[in-house]
Amino acid sequence: MLFIGDDWAEDHHDIALVDEEGRLLVQRRLPEGIQGIEDLHELVADPLDEQDGPDQVMVGIETDQGPWVAALLAAGYTVFAVNPLQAARYRDRLGTSGAKSDKGDALVLAELVRTDRRHHRPITADSDTAEEVKVLARSHQSLIWARQRQVNVLRSNLREYYPAALAAFGNSLADRDAVAVLAAAPGPEAARKLTPARVQTLLRKAGRRRYLESRTEEIITALRSGQLGARAGIEAAYTATTKALIAVIAELNIQIQALQGQVEECFGRHPDAEIYLSQPGLGAVLGARVLAEFGDDPHRYADARARKNYSGMSPITRASGKKRVVLARYARNRRLSDALYGQAFAALNASPGARAYYAARRSRGATHHQALRALGNRLVGILHGCLRHHTLYDENTAWPAAQKEDIPAAA
Template sequence: MVSPKFFAGVDWSEHLNDLAVVDRSGEVIASTRFEATPAGVRDALAVLSGLRTSHTFSRRSVPVAIEASRGLLVNALRRHSQTVIPIHPSTVARYRGRLNPGNRKKSDAGDAALLANILRTDGHAHRPLHTNSEEADAVGALTRAQLRASRTRQYHYLQLRSQLRAVHPAAVTAWGHLDGRLVRPEAREVIALAPSSGQAARLTRRQIRAALDRAGRTRLLDSETDRLFTLFREPVLRNPPAVEDALGQEVLATLRLLGEACLSVDELTSAAGELFSQHPQSRIYLSFPGVGLLTGARLLSELGDDPTRFATAKGLAAYAGARPFTWASGTSRTVLHRRVAANKRLAAYGHYWAFTSLTKSPQCRAHYDKRRAAGDRHNAALRRLFGKLLASLHHCLLHDELFDPEAAWPRPPGPA
């Protein structure tokens, strides 16, 4: 592969962006500041086009380093077929300290030149941004939004639980034995009707049953009504009436936020699953045990659909944190869990996927039990299983095949 003659770096910000271009000697030969607008991007690309040294030169041969992997500016550069190489900000900070350890001075123009020089000296150690299809990028945007909404819902749930402990402790335990707990529609409906212990104690059976009916419950309405009616009338510690009313208003405000968060999660989950099901690779993901619409969408969003991104299954497993990390120094050699140099979202999805597959596939369960018998702890055994599933997924995506458990776990040959 022919080494580029020029290297570019972009230090981006909210309004103005700095571009610097260096040659093979590290000399800054061009620089400019441009806005994050279509006209500004054209001006920056014009600077790269002005570097023409021969009739065979193309600005597309100039790699551009930037401290971002997504965003409007990155998308604009890629739409113009420019090679974009993302570099983590912590990596840039270490390069800055290597050049001048005692000087912490920072400037936008200097960082742009620093990014360009990183490509000049260590460009072989940094990979260009992979190219996904528009459908895969859309699935990724929805799944990341769904994850943020889920975290927001969890935050409001914990906030509501903390508030109820101070004003309505019976509500904290009323649905503790059921999935979802306070996030359940019936729980939110009853709490909205009576956010404090005093109001809950005055509820009638008819009011409780009507609230359960509005929440969509259809089974065992009478027994559930009697259970809540009895529970809310048990004596508990109470605040003064005025304080209890004030705390009840706070509970209602948090309950509204929790309801909006639950609605957002449901909408984004449905949209992500629907869009994922339209992707050509969805049938491959769904053929694996323990993979549903949401899990498949999350896996696709982190892995992408660029067939050249992962050359080997080992590289994919290392990216997902499913392969161990070896630390060797002198005579010491330690094998550790790969934590930093891995995609944390993908590692979390893989843990859930492997755990779910235990009840969906006897081969997955047998592999997990085998690792546990060998001395692995629960999480380590799940990582091993996740790595095994990733190897099969890499093969299936590469050859456009559905998952075959007999091929993934071939039976040992029997006696002749």
């Protein structure tokens, strides 16, 4: 068997090739792209016997995505995506000097997969649909994060010269009402010229149909309330900045909505979509995120416990002597854990069993967040069973009658 450590960068890969005895056979820097992959295959072919196949090649690399990783998997190599934190700890195991280099990191990764690969999960190939869902779901979430960053900047600006806008829209600065009104009145001077009829027109064009008059009155009252202002020149500068930020947020809203449609369409084509949508608290967007991060390879998780650990919902225990504490899992896939946390919160209203389980946890002294994480952990186990047996979620099966009777009693 051959073991490859691949310390990757944007335009090159430092490669270390070792044999089963740990002897360093080759160290080379290869370019990113087709030429680099071809050179890697040539390096691997030389020490392998004719009867050996690509499954005898183990690769350690600190990423699980990208064309390079896809090419390694397509070649038939077994690829281990190593957490950079684990690689850093393993570097300390091999040397105490504190020295670090790209060549040295490649050798560390090669040694890691040679000696400790049983403690790491190899990358498995998901279906093309699952990969497509992953790209779309992550891009959609990244755009939402980008919009929130712009909203935070906008909020900070408004506090300096236009607090009436915060009184009118509060925490909803990215909503259609706020974007429509602030685009027309990005500063106090323009806000003083707004009439109720003008505000109604803006809200109607933005898509509001219900409570139009009452919402208009609330906005006008807030914008005309007495507020401290900034000097004229400063106010003009902030007004120009707000106008630009609102334009950015408005465009982000359009692109987020468009991408959400693509996420839902692609997710709906996956054969497991119906199972995900049957879970309490999961809609098309959250379901797509969960599918994207879990993947759809049926052999990736040995059991429900393995899936729970990967999800980040299961706790960790630290015990030493007489001290024992149970903590939230810090090292985790944060996109996945955020989606599952959102599912747990939504499931409180969608599932009586989930609500009773949450109440029982709270009655035992758990905080709101601890109880939601415990519920999310339980829901991951239920999802694993549904996927394994290709069955839809059933409330009575997920939360047996005897258990549901005990939970309220405990609560």
